[in-house]
Amino acid sequence: METSASCLCGSVKFDIELSNSEPEMAACHCSMCRKWLGGPMLAIDNGMLKNITGESFITRYSSSEWAQRGFCNKCGTSLFYYLVPAEQYHFPVGLLDSELQFKFSHQIFIDEKPDYYFFGNETQNMTGAEVFAHFENEGNS
Numbered sequence: 001m002e003t004s005a006s007c008l009c010g011s012v013k014f015d016i017e018l019s020n021s022e023p024e025m026a027a028c029h030c031s032m033c034r035k036w037l038g039g040p041m042l043a044i045d046n047g048m049l050k051n052i053t054g055e056s057f058i059t060r061y062s063s064s065e066w067a068q069r070g071f072c073n074k075c076g077t078s079l080f081y082y083l084v085p086a087e088q089y090h091f092p093v094g095l096l097d098s099e100l101q102f103k104f105s106h107q108i109f110i111d112e113k114p115d116y117y118f119f120g121n122e123t124q125n126m127t128g129a130e131v132f133a134h135f136e137n138e139g140n141s
């Protein structure tokens with residue numbers, strides 16, 4: 001399934017190909033995502049970036065050795081989190097131009113979530129250490 005996405009000013013447009021017919025969404029509570037987006041990142045899990053329009057408006061900021069955060073350099077909209085070793089894109093769900101339904105399946109870096117908010121959805125929750133362990137195991141397989 002493919003769905004279209006765009007930034008606030010419309011300079012950047014692209015399609016996201018979703019791997020499954022029942023797409024899933026996750027929340028990241030880490031302090032970097034919260035600073036980047038102004039709140040927790042609600043992300044589409046592992047979509048493919050396709051058919052980019054306005055590529056010159058996309059700036060990639062290397063936020064760590066293993067990740068890039070893409071944004072529109074005209075309006076500042078956060079466009080994607082790119083996990084370099086896994087070559088995986090994660091997109092903020094708010095970029096979508098349609099009202100697709102998602103299953104809110106998990107929350108990561110739950111140990112970095114501040115106490116002043118919580119989500120009531122039933123999800124699988126992982127701490128930062130559990131997330132890193134998970135990716136190390138994936139790398140070995």
Ligand SMILES: [Zn+2]
Nearest residue numbers: 007009072075
């Ligand atoms: Zn823009």
Ligand SMILES: [Zn+2]
Nearest residue numbers: 028029030033
């Ligand atoms: Zn995060």
